Amino acid sequence: MVTEIRVYKLKTGRGEEFLNIFTAQSLPLLKRWNVKLVAYGLSLIDKDSFHLIRNYESIAQRKESQDAFYNSDEWINGPEKQIMDCIETYNTTVVDSEVVNKFSPML
Numbered sequence: 001m002v003t004e005i006r007v008y009k010l011k012t013g014r015g016e017e018f019l020n021i022f023t024a025q026s027l028p029l030l031k032r033w034n035v036k037l038v039a040y041g042l043s044l045i046d047k048d049s050f051h052l053i054r055n056y057e058s059i060a061q062r063k064e065s066q067d068a069f070y071n072s073d074e075w076i077n078g079p080e081k082q083i084m085d086c087i088e089t090y091n092t093t094v095v096d097s098e099v100v101n102k103f104s105p106m107l
Helices: 016-031 058-069 080-086 097-106
Strands: 002-010 036-042 048-058 089-098
Touching: 002 016, 002 058, 016 036, 016 048, 016 089, 058 097, 080 089, 089 097
Parallel strands: none
Antiparallel strands: 002 048, 002 089, 036 048
């Protein structure tokens, strides 16, 4: 299993708007598409920074899932434009879930 950690730097002052769009529109889509969400939300120290953490069975399954989701009519004709309009940049890292789980008890 792999864990994807994505951090979005949002346009100044758009954090709450992004969170509202995400929870009202994107989150239900992700759940319908059976994406395994671990965590999401605004940063405690920067209200224009948002994290999204997801688990996938493998890197190949991640690619397949995201290709299908982000190319779907539901996404394209749904929240895509509003979501993307709030984002300045984002960074993604993918790590072995075993590494994440190994350190979880220490946290």
